[in-house]
């Protein structure tokens with residue numbers, strides 16, 4: 001399965017959104033974190049910023065919705081131009097209906113699991129999703145340390161996906177850096193979100209390439 005690097009713009013210089021997106025033109029996706037101060041104790045931005053990011057991004061937009069009541073909001077994010085929309089298992093009321101709606105609108109559907117959320121409830125419905133996001137920090141903030149104890153869940157998920165012959169991506173998000181990406185790749189993740197590790201680097205594009213190399217080796 002191809003290795004994909006998805007820098008998170010959460011801690012980028014958002015006043016220069018177009019420029020920050022262009023710094024990562026060699027990435028596979030741009031990850032945009034939406035927070036509502038209900039599902040997570042932080043507040044970021046919404047649909048207008050997705051529209052702006054879509055307009056200026058050289059790469060597809062991966063919207064990660066850390067919001068309550070995603071059932072209400074997800075279609076609007078697809079309309080705004082998100083190429084992939086991920087909503088949280090802990091927040092969604094009707095995950096299958098919502099994923100089908102996203103796919104019917106032509107985008108990829110992702111389901112996100114907090115570090116303590118188990119995969120058992122999703123095993124039989126994995127084919128409804130294009131991606132499972134295994135959070136490797138508690139959602140809400142960039143710059144937190146990677147929670148390595150999530151790796152057995154990633155490994156079990158990869159085994160199940162392979163056994164079922166599915167193409168489902170496994171994304172990891174939180175604390176992914178040159179020091180941690182190899183263990184996530186080893187466990188079976190193929191899509192890596194990295195915020196600080198990319199945007200704090202002097203040369204963001206080079207950081208993307210380095211992460212890709214480390215995930216492949």
Ligand code: DX5
Pocket residue numbers: 008009010011031033064137138139140141142143144173174175176193194195196197
């Ligand atoms: C955390 C967000 C992440 C965050 C990652 O809630 O979902 O996407 O931006 O940032 P780093 O890579 O700094 O942990």
Ligand code: ZN
Pocket residue numbers: 008031032033064173193
């Ligand atoms: Zn995220």
